Amino acid sequence: MPKRILQGTVVSDKNEKTVVVKVERRFTHPVMKKTVRMTKKYKAHDENNAHKVGDQVFIQESKPISKDKRWIVVSSDQA
Incomplete structure (x- = not known):
C-alpha cells in the first residue's frame, strides 16, 4: 500500500527536530451542499530543523517515530 503524502503549512517549529503541520481539506457537505473547510494538525519529523513557521x-x-509523530517532512514547496 502506498504511503500517503499531504500538503500543509508549518504552524510551529518550537520542538527539536519536529514541526507541526496544519493540513486543510475541503469537501461538500452532504446535506447542506456547502463547501466546508476542515483542518487537522500533524506532528512531522524534520531532521535538520530546516523548516520555519x-x-x-x-x-x-x-x-x-514517537508517541505522536508518524509523519516525515519530505520536501518544501517553493511557491
Missing part, C-alpha cells in the same frame, strides 16, 4: 511543506506517512 509559514513554510508550505509535503509530509509523508512513516513508521511511528
